[in-house]
Amino acid sequence: MRGRVAGAAALAVALAAGTAGAAAQAKPKKAGPKWRVLAGAAPRLVGSLNQVEFLSTKYGWVAGAEGADNALALWKWNGRKWTRAQAGWNFAPAGLAVSGPKKAWLTGVTLTSAHALYYNGKSWREVAFPGPGVPVDLAAAPDGTAVSVAQSVLTGVNAVHQWKNGKWRRLDVPLPSGASLAAVAVGSKKDIWLAGGRSVREGVSESLVMRWNGKSWKRLPVGGTRAITKIVVDAPGKAWALRGSTKTNLVRWDGKRFRERGLPEGGGALTLTPDGAGGVWVLPYSRSDAKAAPYLHWAGSRWKAFNGPRRDGVVGLGDIDLIPGTSRVVSVGGLQQTKPKERKFPMLEVFM
Structure with missing residues (x-):
């Protein structure tokens, strides 16, 4: 994952909303950190967001789909306000990655094809995505290294691509037989991670994590039978990952070995991100009637x-x-409303 609002103006709005009642107190206490509504880009059409990637408090992108035809929606944050990017494409975003103000990538899919866009600091343009298959994850590092993972639904063939000289080019990775990639993380050109699962034989599978250290690919001893669904780098040679979908475990590679722990009540999770202090935030699945978004934080002990x-x-x-x-974290999604009629609107929240 990769991979995307919290500048002074937007954060001031969020803080004001969260502490309005304190103004009447003689000695107001400073509000502790919590999840707050974050004023976002005003949508032209109903829709939702499914990708967020930030470079700093003054630069970030969010992406999603809007309207009856699921048109691509792209918004850029410059530290003061949101600006809608001219899109014009009709596909669902599958991955978003940013490495600098003049380097960003987005991949997506339709029912019949794969799509890829590149941002050069001025505008987005479509670029060829060689395949085979459709993109399933995308990640980039501050040094400009960007890697995409794709898979063919029909054949199960995996493809790993790296951005080089203005194009996506096939990257030769010695994947074991039966491999199925689902996630990619990039710390630098010498720190690239691939994750997923592997079919050993009929009815028997195992987790898969591979890492490029700048010289060679090495398969790491993650153990387990369920596929890794998401992986993120939080320091050179160290990563957090999620194993399993409906029943998810948090996995930590500390540079020497993996450690693992289940989510509370055996729950499942969609994705995760580092917390900036050695821990990690996990985005668990919510109930079908949830009126508030759930979040889980692991700080090392509980x-x-x-x-x-x-x-x-x-x-x-x-x-x-x-x-x-x-230590600020931003989440995006969609808010389904039923009155006066059923509609879904983009949703943004910030922990601060």
Whole structure:
């Protein structure tokens, strides 16, 4: 995952909303960190967001789909306000990655084809995505290294691509037989991670994590039988990952070995992001009638559960990302409303 609002103006709005009642106190106490509604880009059409990627408090992107034809929606944050990017494409975003103000990538899919866009600091343009298959994850590092993972639904063939000289080019990776890739993480050109699962034989499978250290690919001893669904780098040679979908475990590679722990009550999770202090935020699946978004935080010794602000509708989350250099985390998704009629609107929240 990769991979995306929290500048002074937007954060001031969020803080004001969360502490309005304190102004009447003689000695107001400083509000502790919590999840707050974050004023976002004003949608032209109903829709939702499923990708968020930030470079700093002054630069970030969110992406999603809007309207009856699921047109691509792209918004850029410059530290003061959101600006809608001219899109014009009709596909669902599958991955978003940013490495600098003049380097960003987005991949997506339709029922029949794969799509890829590149941002050069001025505008987005479509670029060829060689395949085979459709993109399933995308990640980039501050040094400009960007890697995409694709898979063919029909044949199961995997493809790993790296951005080089203005194009996506096939990367030769010695994947074991039966491999099925689901996730990619990039710390630098010398720190690339691939994750998923592997079919050993009929009815028997195992987890799969591979890492490029700048010289060679090495398969790491993750153990387990369920596929890795998401992986993120939080320091050179160290990563957090999620194993399993409906029943998810948090997995930690500390540079020497993997450690693992289940989610509270055996729950499942969609994605995760580092917390900036050695821990990790996990975005668990929410109930079908949830009016507040659920979040889980692991700080090294125990799980702590959080809820987002109560909403007028059912929440559905799509992605979560740490703002580098801070402890602030942004999540995006969609808010399903039924009155006066059924509609879904983009939703943004920030932990601060």
